[in-house]
Amino acid sequence: MPLEVPSLYSTKAKAFIAGAIFLIGYWLLSYDGITFSDDVYYLLAGKNFWEGTMEVNSYHFSSRWGAYVPSGLIGFLLGFDPHLISLISLISYLGALGLLFKILPQRNNPWILTLWFCTQVYFLHFLTKVYPDSLLVFWTTLVPVSAYFRNQKPFLAALGLVGGLFFGFLTKETIVFLAPFPILLFVWDWKNRVISKAFYFTLISIGLLLGSLYLGYFWIKFGDPFYRVSSINAGHYISEYTYADKGLWAMFRRLTYLPILTFVERGYWLWLVMAIPGIQLKKTIVNSPALEMSLAFCCLILGFWLMTSTLELYNPIYLNPRHLIILVPVLAFLIASGWGKWNENQFLFRWILGLILLGIGISLVQMDWKMAGFQAVFLGIIFPPKFPKRIEGLAVLFILPAFAAVFYQQKVKAYPEFIKALDQEVKNATESTPILTNNFIHFSREVLFPDDSKSQELLYPIEELDSLKKSPPQELRILIYEYYQHAYPKEQEDLDLLEPWLANHYQLTREEHSDLVWIREFERTKK
Numbered sequence: 001m002p003l004e005v006p007s008l009y010s011t012k013a014k015a016f017i018a019g020a021i022f023l024i025g026y027w028l029l030s031y032d033g034i035t036f037s038d039d040v041y042y043l044l045a046g047k048n049f050w051e052g053t054m055e056v057n058s059y060h061f062s063s064r065w066g067a068y069v070p071s072g073l074i075g076f077l078l079g080f081d082p083h084l085i086s087l088i089s090l091i092s093y094l095g096a097l098g099l100l101f102k103i104l105p106q107r108n109n110p111w112i113l114t115l116w117f118c119t120q121v122y123f124l125h126f127l128t129k130v131y132p133d134s135l136l137v138f139w140t141t142l143v144p145v146s147a148y149f150r151n152q153k154p155f156l157a158a159l160g161l162v163g164g165l166f167f168g169f170l171t172k173e174t175i176v177f178l179a180p181f182p183i184l185l186f187v188w189d190w191k192n193r194v195i196s197k198a199f200y201f202t203l204i205s206i207g208l209l210l211g212s213l214y215l216g217y218f219w220i221k222f223g224d225p226f227y228r229v230s231s232i233n234a235g236h237y238i239s240e241y242t243y244a245d246k247g248l249w250a251m252f253r254r255l256t257y258l259p260i261l262t263f264v265e266r267g268y269w270l271w272l273v274m275a276i277p278g279i280q281l282k283k284t285i286v287n288s289p290a291l292e293m294s295l296a297f298c299c300l301i302l303g304f305w306l307m308t309s310t311l312e313l314y315n316p317i318y319l320n321p322r323h324l325i326i327l328v329p330v331l332a333f334l335i336a337s338g339w340g341k342w343n344e345n346q347f348l349f350r351w352i353l354g355l356i357l358l359g360i361g362i363s364l365v366q367m368d369w370k371m372a373g374f375q376a377v378f379l380g381i382i383f384p385p386k387f388p389k390r391i392e393g394l395a396v397l398f399i400l401p402a403f404a405a406v407f408y409q410q411k412v413k414a415y416p417e418f419i420k421a422l423d424q425e426v427k428n429a430t431e432s433t434p435i436l437t438n439n440f441i442h443f444s445r446e447v448l449f450p451d452d453s454k455s456q457e458l459l460y461p462i463e464e465l466d467s468l469k470k471s472p473p474q475e476l477r478i479l480i481y482e483y484y485q486h487a488y489p490k491e492q493e494d495l496d497l498l499e500p501w502l503a504n505h506y507q508l509t510r511e512e513h514s515d516l517v518w519i520r521e522f523e524r525t526k527k
Contacts, residue, residue, distance in 0.1 A: 015110035016101045019118050020094055023127065026118075027090045030406040031083045031128045033415030036440040036487070039082070039130045040447050046072020046130075047080055047450070056221070060231040066139075066171030067132035080450045082130065089127050089134035096141040096329045103148050103289040108336045111391055116274075117332035119398035121267050121405050123325045132172035133322050139168035140300070141329045143178050144292035147185055154199035162206045166214070173232060174323060177303025184295050233312045244315035254316050259305050261362065264371065266321035267401075269359040270378055271331040272301075276355075277348055278338030290337040297330045343385070353383065374401065412486050417515040422448065425479055425519060426455045433475040433521075434460045436468070436498070438484050439491055462494040465501065474524050476506060482516040 034040065041061055046068035048054035056062045071088040078084045097117055104113055118124075126134045146160025161182065168175030182203060189195045215225035224230060238245050243254045263269045279297065280290035304324065309317045317323065342348040356379050363372035374397070381393045422441070426449070429435055435458050441448070442461035449455040460468060478498075484491045506522035513519070 012101060012104065012106075012110045015114045016097065018111075019097055019114035022114075022118050023090060023093055023097070026124055026402070026406075027086070027127050030124065030409075031086070032406070032409045032413050033419070034082050034444060034447055035129060036444045040444045042068045042071060042130050042132070043075070043080075043082060043085060043447050046070075046085070047075055048072075050076035058231050058234060060173075060228065060234075063228055063231070064132055064170065064172060066135060066167050066169075068130075070135065071130050082447060083128060086128045086130050086134075089129060089131075092135045092138040093127060095138045099138075099141050099145045100329055100333050103145055104333070104336065105288070109339055109391075110336070112339050113332055113336040115391065115395055115398060116271065116335045117329060119395075119402050120271060120325070120328050121402055122321045123328045124402055125405065125409070126322060126325055131322065133174075133325050135171050136168055136175060136326050137329060139164045139171060139175060140178060140296070140326045143168075143181060144296040144330065145289075147181070147292045148289045150185075150189075150199040151194065151196050154196050155202050158199050158202035158206060162203060162210060165207075166210045174303070174307075174317075174326070177300045177307060177326075178296060179299075181295055181299050184299070185292070188291070188295070229311060233310050241318040241320075242309075242315055244313050251316075254319070255306070258319060261366075262319045262321065262324075264359045264362045265366070265368065266324070267371070267374075268321070268324055268327070270356070270375060271328065271335070273352055273355045273359070274338075275331045275334035276338070276352065277341035277345075278334030278336070280337070288337070290334060293330050293333045293337070297327070297334060300327055300330065353379075413483050414515040414517075418481050418483070418517055419448075421514070421517040421519065422479065422481075425477060426458055429458045429477060431458070432473055433477055434458055434468075434473060435477045435479050436460050436462055436465075437479045438481050438488070439463045439494065440484065440488050441479075441481060462491070462498055465494070465498055469501065472505060472524065476522045476524075478502075478518075478520045478522070480518040482518060 034043070038061070042064075045054055045062065049065075049069055050072045054062075054068075061067075071085050074087050075081070075085045078087075097114075100113060100117065101110065104110055123137075142164035143161050146157045146164060149157040149160075165175060165178060165182075168178070186195070186200060218227040219225040221227075243250050263272055275297065278290055279294045280288055281294050304317070304327075307317055308314045342352050356375055360372050360375045360379070363369075363375065377397055378394070381387055381390060381397065387393065425435055437459055439461045442459050445456040445459050480495070502522060505524060507525050508520060509523050510521035511519070
């Protein structure tokens with residue numbers, strides 16, 4: 001079946017262009033700064049790689065080449081600016097959208113695909129961030145899209161499928177959610193007697209070659225072909241986000257209803273529910289790409305629900321909504337594939353209605369009025385048989401929260417004001433007047449002040465107060481970025497220890513408090 005190449009003015013092309021413009025515009029307007037977390041590592045690793053100083057070591061992030069080599073190249077070419085470097089996320093999203101449009105059947109409404117692909121709030125939040133999950137969006141899309149062409153172009157299809165899994169693994173280990181996909185695909189083809197021998201032979205051959213090269217690298221460099229697995233296991237640690245150490249009840253909750261609560265709380269519930277009509281696991285439509293997307297969805301959702309974070313013991317992965325953004329392309333495609341089917345099937349209608357009402361009920365119990373209202377309005381738009389301008393109404397419903405999230409995040413973070421205040425304080429500081437500041441700011445100092453070691457050295461983390469007590473300076477500056485209350489509330493413990501020490505040894509000489517930045521200067525009291 002030859003691929004349809006839409007003209008510039010076709011509905012399909014217009015829908016893709018509209019989606020691309022929306023994503024580009026969102027990327028330009030919604031940047032709210034770095035997250036002071038793992039993104040700092042990837043930004044610096046990419047910079048170091050292209051400067052020739054990056055080394056792979058026991059820290060398993062260091063062997064995520066796919067997470068920092070492409071982003072580092074953008075920084076190398078355009079300059080070390082976190083927003084510019086996040087172009088790699090935009091490229092990944094646009095590439096994934098293009099792949100989906102490539103296989104979208106003519107019978108499906110392309111505007112539905114654009115709408116559901118481009119508006120999930122968490123999916124959009126990481127559009128301007130440098131995280132491996134954003135890049136994984138493209139690789140997880142490439143796997144089922146490539147599989148769709150296995151009978152038409154077996155070599156290229158196998159190359160794309162293995163490449164998606166391989167480069168996805170180089171980017172982040174969660175691509176293993178799709179590891180069962182080729183096996184399920186083979187079982188399906190074998191059952192339906194449509195096995196492409198050329199495809200599977202090429203798939204196995206390329207897979208063995210790339211796997212051997214990968215394992216061989218670690219064998220030669222570290223003497224252990226499974227060094228990466230060992231480093232992942234070694235990187236596991238007990239925290240508030242682990243389950244294996246917290247008893248059977250914690251494990252039961254994690255494996256039963258906690259994922260559902262996460263889907264509802266983080267806005268994924270409607271995407272999951274509305275994808276149900278598009279799931280195609282029986283041969284009713286010949287050559288429908290919904291089959292490959294359905295198999296990919298099953299692998300991804302089961303992986304998120306059941307996958308362990310370490311092979312040393314069974315510990316399900318933390319329910320981080322960032323991990324779920326790789327679901328969005330597959331869900332958007334399935335939603336477009338099954339759009340309107342609930343009006344033709346009373347069984348589907350009742351199930352979808354019940355699940356949406358369940359989501360509303362969960363939000364009401366949690367007193368999440370915004371999410372409950374969002375789902376209720378969606379219900380009011382989607383089910384009336386003759387709702388006027390249904391797609392336009394959904395577009396308004398979805399786009400408003402997407403941009404409301406931008407304004408909320410900019411308000412809660414006030415990143416430009418923080419950067420301005422920090423730069424000013426560093427300019428006025430000297431080696432004898434260090435700036436005591438939030439731990440996450442100190443952690444991010446090499447991104448905040450790249451290639452400026454003097455400025456970096458002026459920042460001192462509050463968590464190391466005991467070291468400062470041994471040789472307290474005559475003058476001291478305190479810069480507190482109150483964004484910690486939203487993102488890192490545990491830092492309050494360090495601040496609570498700081499204040500009594502200041503009161504006993506210093507007197508306040510200057511204080512400024514604007515936006516979310518609290519600046520104070522102190523002098524040591526005379527004894």
